[in-house]
Amino acid sequence: MSPPTSRRVGRPRAQERPASGLPPREEVLAAAAELFTAHGYTATSTRAVAERAGLRQASLYHYFDGKEAILAALLEGTVRPSLEMARELVTRAGTAAEARLWALCHSDVLLLCGGPHNPGALYLLPEAQTERFAVFHQVRAELKAAYGELLEDTEPGAAMTAEELALRTDLVFGLTESVILIRRADPARGARALAAATADAALRVAGVPQRSLARQRREGQRLLAAWR
Template sequence: MARRPGRPRASGDPDGERDTRRDVLDAAAALFCTVGFTSTSTRAIADAAGVRQASIYHHFAGKDAILLELLLGTVRPSLELADALAAGAEPAAARLWTLVHADVGLLCAGPVNLGVLYVLPEVAGEQFAEFHALRSRLRARYSELATAAGDGDDRGELALGLVESVILRRRDTPDVDVAAVQDAVADGVLRLVGCTPAEIARARAVPVTLTV
């Protein structure tokens, strides 16, 4: 069974028809990130997925809908994590470190670097408003945690930018040491918001419990 691209999504998909949907997403992700969105046809996606072209339209209205689903899959898991961390009782620095560490790991997961799709000119269109809305909510969560963890200044935009810089790093260094990058970026975000080395060390050591 093909793996889903990008940040891991929730498990538990039923077998059968959902396999076709997943295969279409896998094939489209690979093509969008190599050939390009404009140059990729639904026929090419169908051929790569090993399905009939008509099967794509059973699951998606067209290429835009496929791209939207891929983009949403890069944000939803991180936003769900951020929402859970926002309700935590641990020190804000520990919760921010946990979010960054996990988010970087998610961005580096999967066979395809879906983050590069963010810069597609087509993504600015209104049909991708849901993606932009979720990303804005994620940015707001970063701002809340960054402000609470640091010196009071809102550096959420800079924090998220540092996290998403791993997209380019992964593009330039496909065999990047993910664990090392997770630690480095998480520490870097805490330094960015004004945490001292001692505070960063404490943040790394605090176990964070998520309430589901």
């Protein structure tokens, strides 16, 4: 009878890395966005995120100190680029505020709808509403304030009372973020068509007359083309 063979036990191997070509940190964020939106934040473990990203769980902690930090990065990633753009648009001279507002709405919608996992849907997670993500809420509030500044600079905005301006700002900002629900209900909806339609609608909510809309849209499109 031959002696039993000993089985060599080594370190467990990670799953095969996805073929996305993303750096590991971005791979973790993409995996987490997919799992958080599909299964919820509470039901998703860091182990599941690591496995989906093709990493060992220990490797994930090289990039993030836990699940909360991952969600914070995802949430802030849906709003910081828009805030940076808004700050430049608010101070930009030589272009009508209506066109700048159109460009911001269009860009913001594309960001919220970007990627295959509808990242804006993370706003709908109950955990995202808590004080644990205060930085996200602060950045989002600053973005909304920038919308208000652009709206005030429009011709209709200049004639509004403070109360009217606050209401129109709420409506325009809420309209922009409403694409989150539209995309969740219809993931196949084209993001660019949705962005253009939302930006047009935002100007109408802002009080821009229909006769001016096509001109402001063209100016907004030129702004976005120059931005790229």
